Amino acid sequence: MLTALQTYPALPDSGVFRKMSxxxxxxPAGDDLPADCPDGxxxxxxxxRRQLDADELSSDPQAANSSEGxxxxxxxxxxxxxxxxxxxxxxxxxxxxxxxxxxxxxxIISPKIMRPEWAADLxxxxxxxxxTPLPHRKQKDAPRALEALQIWGCAENLSNAAALAEGNLxxxxxxxxxxxxxxxxxYRSKLAALASECGWxxxxxxLPRLREMGAGAFVSVAxxxxxxxxxxxxLSFNPVxxxxxxxxxxxxxxxxxxxxxxxxxxxxxxxxxxxxxxxxVVGLLLAATRMVLPLRIDAWxxxxxxxxxxxxxxxxxxxxxxxxxxxxxxxxxAEGRMVLADxxxxxxxxEPDLMVDFGTLTYTMIQALGTRYCGIFASxxxxxxxx
Numbered sequence: 001m002l003t004a005l006q007t008y009p010a011l012p013d014s015g016v017f018r019k020m021s022x023x024x025x026x027x028p029a030g031d032d033l034p035a036d037c038p039d040g041x042x043x044x045x046x047x048x049r050r051q052l053d054a055d056e057l058s059s060d061p062q063a064a065n066s067s068e069g070x071x072x073x074x075x076x077x078x079x080x081x082x083x084x085x086x087x088x089x090x091x092x093x094x095x096x097x098x099x100x101x102x103x104x105x106x107x108i109i110s111p112k113i114m115r116p117e118w119a120a121d122l123x124x125x126x127x128x129x130x131x132t133p134l135p136h137r138k139q140k141d142a143p144r145a146l147e148a149l150q151i152w153g154c155a156e157n158l159s160n161a162a163a164l165a166e167g168n169l170x171x172x173x174x175x176x177x178x179x180x181x182x183x184x185x186x187y188r189s190k191l192a193a194l195a196s197e198c199g200w201x202x203x204x205x206x207l208p209r210l211r212e213m214g215a216g217a218f219v220s221v222a223x224x225x226x227x228x229x230x231x232x233x234x235l236s237f238n239p240v241x242x243x244x245x246x247x248x249x250x251x252x253x254x255x256x257x258x259x260x261x262x263x264x265x266x267x268x269x270x271x272x273x274x275x276x277x278x279x280x281v282v283g284l285l286l287a288a289t290r291m292v293l294p295l296r297i298d299a300w301x302x303x304x305x306x307x308x309x310x311x312x313x314x315x316x317x318x319x320x321x322x323x324x325x326x327x328x329x330x331x332x333x334a335e336g337r338m339v340l341a342d343x344x345x346x347x348x349x350x351e352p353d354l355m356v357d358f359g360t361l362t363y364t365m366i367q368a369l370g371t372r373y374c375g376i377f378a379s380x381x382x383x384x385x386x387x
Contacts, residue, residue: 002166003131003146005124009155011108021070022102024093024127026119027110029058029078034112039064039072061093073097077119084372090126098130101144105131109153120154121161128165134176160291167287174279179255179272184229184303187254187275191233191282191301198289201236205346215342216319217327221335222304224259224312230304232343235282237289237297245296247352248285249343251336251359252278252303259306259332260314274336277358278303300347302339306332322346336360 012020017038025038033040033054046064047054054076061075075093077086097105107123109116131146151158174182174190182190188204195202207230211219215232222230253274257263263271278301285299313319317329322342329338336359347355365375 001132001145002128002162002169004148005128005158005162006148006150007120007154007156007158008150008152011111011152012106017108018066018068018070020104020106022097022100022104023070023072023106023108024097024123025072025074025108025110026113026123027057027074027076028112028114029055029076029080031055034110036112037074037110038108039066042066042072043074059089061089061096063096071097071100077113077122079115079118083122086122087126090123091130094123094127094130098143098146102146104148104150105146107149107151109151111153116154117156120151120156120158124149124151124158124161125165125168128162129168132169134173137178163287163290166290167283167285169283170286171276171279171283174282175273175276177272179305182254182272182275184225184231184252184254184305187252187278187303188231188233191235194282194286195235198237198286200285200289201234201238203234205232205234207231210342213322214320214324215322215345217321217338218302218304218342220313220317220319220327220329221253221259221306221338224307224309225305226307232346233299233301233303234346235285235299235301237285237295237299239292239294239296241294242296243294244353245298245350247298247300247347247350247355248281249300249340249347249355249357250278250281250302251275251340252301253335253339253360254303254305256306256333256335257308259312259335260308261332262308263333274306274360275303277360280358298347298350298352300343302343304335304339306335 027034027037031054037043042064046062057074057076058078061073063071063073066072073093073096075089105127109119113119127149133143133145136142192202207222256271256274281299281301285297288297313329313332315329318326320326322345340357344357369375
């Protein structure tokens with residue numbers, strides 16, 4: 001459940017501001033502080049004590065306690081910087097406040113910021129996505145969820161930011177679940193509940209059906225899973241007025257042992273996250289639904305586990321994919337391309353205007369590009385050049 005969001009076009013008066021317990025102040029980037037900076041005297045003293053210049057707030061949020069005992073955090077946003085940098089900075093600032101598990105966080109947007117609606121959109125997204133704790137299984141009490149977010153200095157409708165935050169939170173909440181709690185079958189039941197709530201169409205292609213259809217690539221991986229576990233799931237968001245049709249395809253390997261080409265122990269840690277591609281698709285579908293985007297969106301999720309069993313695929317097996325391509329299995333830990341191959345064929349049969357496939361080649365991609373970029377392999381440069 002998302003934090004309650006309230007916006008105010010005006011800034012709070014002095015009396016209201018002084019009573020606020022947890023405040024994030026957003027300032028424009030620059031070499032100096034605005035003359036009307038909230039708690040500016042306190043901030044200047046804090047910067048002086050730490051031997052920092054004002055412009056360092058563009059990369060490092062600063063916090064201090066007010067004379068009334070409230071916690072203040074200041075940072076500078078720069079619309080000329082990449083979104084990644086501004087979002088990362090906001091996440092750092094919000095984290096300082098959330099660490100105290102407040103009931104309410106107030107955000108003050110300086111009137112000197114050239115695009116206050118832009119700043120409000122970013123901070124709402126970051127605060128809402130992080131204000132609700134992820135599923136928690138430790139013995140100590142779970143972190144308390146943020147109950148209210150109040151943004152001052154902007155009258156914009158932030159429902160789109162809230163929708164994106166909800167999708168973000170859903171994707172991460174699914175991905176963090178341990179493998180004994182998110183099997184492919186349990187995953188399907190969660191999707192069915194979401195489909196009912198959101199009005200999505202849903203169809204399940206189970207293993208007997210896929211075997212009959214000739215989806216040998218998917219079946220080669222799925223046959224090692226528990227009986228009745230693996231399936232390809234189709235979800236569809238189809239509003240009344242649609243302009244284009246988009247297919248989103250996600251890898252949903254709920255645990256990846258590597259198969260008979262077994263991973264080493266250190267390489268198997270975190271392999272419950274091998275379904276993150278499918279979680280990203282579900283999160284996007286939820287956000288699009290909340291925003292009522294004028295798009296027909298078909299989500300195709302390849303849900304299975306890459307397990308070891310007498311039925312699991314072996315090196316040297318030859319299978320036939322749904323499009324008739326024959327494939328020799330050279331390494332069983334290349335299961336992602338196998339389950340996605342048949343899922344992509346199914347998704348392509350409706351001839352969508354755009355098809356996006358979310359895999360989890362994380363380690364290889366980080367080796368190639370680092371952690372600041374995502375890799376895209378495309379059949380044309382249209383998605384890249386058109387933004």
